[in-house]
Amino acid sequence: MMRHKTIIQVILLSISMSFLSGCKEKAINPEDDIPLFKDFIEENIDKVADDPYISSTLRPDDEMYEVLLDLQRGIPWDDQIQQRFSKLMSEDNEHAMIIKARSGLLNIEKRSYWTSVLTDLMEKGNPYAAYWLSSKSNICHMYLGSRNLGNKVAKDLGLDTSYENKYCTEAIYQKAVEGFKKLAAEGDLRAQYFLLKDQGLYESVEKREEYIKEVIRFAEAHYYKPLMDYTSSLRKQSKKGRVFSTEKLKNLSLNLFRVASNNYYIPAMSKLVYYERDNAVLFDRLKKSGGRNYFWAMAFDRSNELTTRDKYCHAVLFEGIYKDTDFYGFDSDWPKKGDYDESI
Secondary structure, three states: OHHHHHHHHHHHHHHHHHHHHHHHHOOOOHHHHHHHHHHHHHHHOOOOOOOOOOOOOOOOOOOOHHHHHHHHOOOOOOHHHHHHHHHHHHOOOHHHHHHHHHHHOOOOOOHHHHHHHHHHHHHOOOHHHHHHOEOOOHHHHHHOOOOOHHHHHHHHOOOOOOOOOOOOEHHHHHHHHHHHHHHHHOOOHHHHHHHHHHHOHHHOOOOHHHHHHHHHHHHHOOOOHHHHHHHHOOEEEEOOEEEEOOHHHHHHHHHHHHHHHOOOOHHHHHHHHHHOOOOHHHHHHHHHHOOHHHHHHHHHHOHHHOOHHHHHHHHHHHHHHHOOOOOOOOOOOOOOOOOOOOOO
């Protein structure tokens, strides 16, 4: 009897090992993605867009353009930015209201008010407002959740905390999903990408090809955020920082960066310039696009190509764009502010 029991145990162990091996064989291998990108890369690698705004979410004639450009550049919030937001909000610009409300939640005295602003927008059907009040929103859990210590302080101060335990729920998240479905049906690429991530296709072996084809479709429409998220997934953490998992995946990513860079997508140019430090065309394109990485790459990697006068102009331009004086006296070879007449 013992012998038979041992045989059964061996058989069961073999079946278990076979099952585990089968699971391992089904793990995603990103190198299998490479052939799926082949045609897209070959068709687009040498095409350079004539329109510098082709991959931009907004264009200069959009009422939100200057406001978001300042925020993207990290320019400190000042009276001028506040006036722009106030004007947009008075015109019921929902995008501006959501941005302001998200930052307003940090203010314990105004938290109840800005929560009500997001709630009103959610009830009107805005899925972005719903998302920020949902179970998937870190901001919601951080400032509106019942465990937030700031809410205890607010109660002690006699402030309204009626928002506690009303938000950060799965039901609100599903309301956001339904809203994004409506936008997606109208052709909104960002809403479509939100739903793609919500479906988790990127984690499925069986749906991997469908996911890659969607990433390519977005890129063909000059929406490159999904492409950048994809290349980020090909990296792993190492002692030297995040590096590409294999040389083949690195080459794939660089080609994808090149395609996006040819269409003035600043995040892709900023990545590519790290690998192509002698690419004068790329540097010039990044400069014209106002990419912050252009300034740092020039200072660290190509400073020897600049005259003292060039370095001063570099610092003046950076200050003009980013309201920052980092490059005056960047090191001992760089001039300080005031060393030249700024009419230069």
